[in-house]
Amino acid sequence: xxxxxxxxxxxxxxxxxxxxxxxxxxxxxxxxxxxxxxxxxxxxxxxxxxxxxxxxxxxxxxxxxxxxxxxxxxxxxxxxxxxxxxxxxxxxxxxxxxxxxxxxxxxxxxxxxxxxxxxxxxxxxxxxxxxxxxxxxxxxxxxxxx
Numbered sequence: 001x002x003x004x005x006x007x008x009x010x011x012x013x014x015x016x017x018x019x020x021x022x023x024x025x026x027x028x029x030x031x032x033x034x035x036x037x038x039x040x041x042x043x044x045x046x047x048x049x050x051x052x053x054x055x056x057x058x059x060x061x062x063x064x065x066x067x068x069x070x071x072x073x074x075x076x077x078x079x080x081x082x083x084x085x086x087x088x089x090x091x092x093x094x095x096x097x098x099x100x101x102x103x104x105x106x107x108x109x110x111x112x113x114x115x116x117x118x119x120x121x122x123x124x125x126x127x128x129x130x131x132x133x134x135x136x137x138x139x140x141x142x143x144x145x146x
Contacts, residue, residue, distance in 0.1 A: 029107065049088055
């Protein structure tokens with residue numbers, strides 16, 4: 001699939017698969033040096049605009065290495081890039097570690113996955129079909145009442 005991309009910053013790296021054909025996500029890179037203070041969050045710009053085709057959306061996911069090693073993750077995981085959005089792609093990162101964390105220009109900060117999305121239409125009904133789960137939720141399964 002071809003995705004149109006515009007570089008705002010000519011020196012920023014394009015998103016890329018580290019292992020093409022094996023990886024689901026393309027690595028997004030930072031377009032600036034940014035320090036995320038302990039317990040705080042920052043919008044990290046990528047220096048890119050993309051045109052996601054109609055019927056698809058871009059999803060921004062955390063990088064597991066940043067989360068495990070540094071406590072850095074995507075605050076609004078998963079971030080969504082709608083097909084109609086034409087602004088700069090940004091990633092909101094939060095620092096859960098006790099230490100400030102520095103992101104350098106062109107560091108890998110998140111993963112981008114482009115996926116097909118279904119456009120739905122609501123069908124009004126008087127009653128939904130029954131299921132074995134019913135209205136149980138929020139930890140309902142596997143918990144026994146005394």
